Amino acid sequence: MLFDQYSLNALPLKSRIVMPPMTRSRAGAGDVATDDMAEYYAQRASAGLIISEGTQISQQGQGYAWTPGIYNEQQIAGWKKVTDAVHAAGGKIFAQLWHVGRVSHTVLQPGNAAPVSSSAIQAEGVKVFVDIEGRGPENGVGEMVQHSMPRALTLEEIPGIIADYAQAARNAIVAGFDGVELHGANGYLINQFIDSRENLRDDQYGGSLQNRLRFLKEVAEAVSAAIGKEKLGIRLAPLTTLMGSKDDTPEATYLAAASVLNDIGIAYIHIAEADWEDAPVMPAAFKEALRIIFHGTLIYSGKYTVERAEEALTKGWADLIGFGRPFIANPDLPYRLQHNLPLNQPVREQFFGGGKAGYLDYPTVNSK
Secondary structure, three states: OOOOOEEEOOEEEOOOEEEOOOOOOOOEHHHEOOHHHHHHHHHOOOOOEEEEEEEEOOOOOOOOOOOOEOOOHHHHHHHHHHHHHHHHOOOOEEEEEEOOOOOOOHHHOHHHOOOEEOOOOOOOOOEEEEEOOOOOOOOOOEEEEEOOOOEEOOOOOHHHHHHHHHHHHHHHHHOOOOEEEEEOOOOOHHHHHHOOOOOOOOOOOOOOHHHHOHHHHHHHHHHHHHHOHHHEEEEEOOOOOHHHOOOOOHHHHHHHHHHHHHHHOOOEEEEEOOOOOOOOOOOHHHHHHHHHHOOOEEEEEOOOOHHHHHHHHHOOOOOEEEOOHHHHHOOOHHHHHHOOOOOOOOOHHHOOOOOOOOOOOOOOHHHO
């Protein structure tokens, strides 16, 4: 089933293999997507669907050096080169819309202001990537530093951020993307509103589960109104504790979130499973319940093999499967998986920043 065609709300996909979002920190001056980025994504256009690296919806939404934005004309034009290259190679691509919330540093924020979040809580030991010399991705020196202490968003500010999401979605369509994915996982802003340990608000955006899901609901509704619900997906990470995120009742919380999203009618939910060593296993019962509650497409990512992917597809938990890090070193990953060929191993030291090395120079089967 993994290599079968699939229709994502009438968008034809050549297979059920997804290239999920992976930050590579190679945007150019002004956080603009580059020609190298266009080549990188086009090299991987044999995926059934590509979801771009996290793309900040505003300067306030940026948490790492050299990541691309999609909030001004230059950034839209840069991404247009990427989508044109992917489409010319026969691929489909969604943009992942990103606001990191508290997971940022004052040096990345407008006017060196504090990052924002649902609540003024700093996640100890959570680090962000900054350019300590200001020289850019190819020649600069990046460093991981503790994220800055955030401040809680006021009620008056929240509608403006929701509007930023909607405008970024419009910009993505202008840039040629086939749709957008909201980054609601891994401890970033939407996640900071959802999870009970990170949201200590006592207004309509905090307290009860219904209130903690309000920001997610309003962002999804605004983006659906802007570009159409059939072009909207969202990534969630129900059982992970990345970036200090933690919820007291994660299964109940995220099944409720799925119900909210199902009522809106979005195209897909993309589940990021924990993928580190000794990570908690997502129970089959949760996956079955999610399938009952959410009627759209379900994507799962997280250390999948062909065998695990086929199991998830056969049992009906998933419709599409994301293969993350293997896509970094294997531009022709679908071909290799289908023909059971050995995989190139990625060079971890070249994941973030730098030039073409570790980015554009991994060989395909036909180039060897």
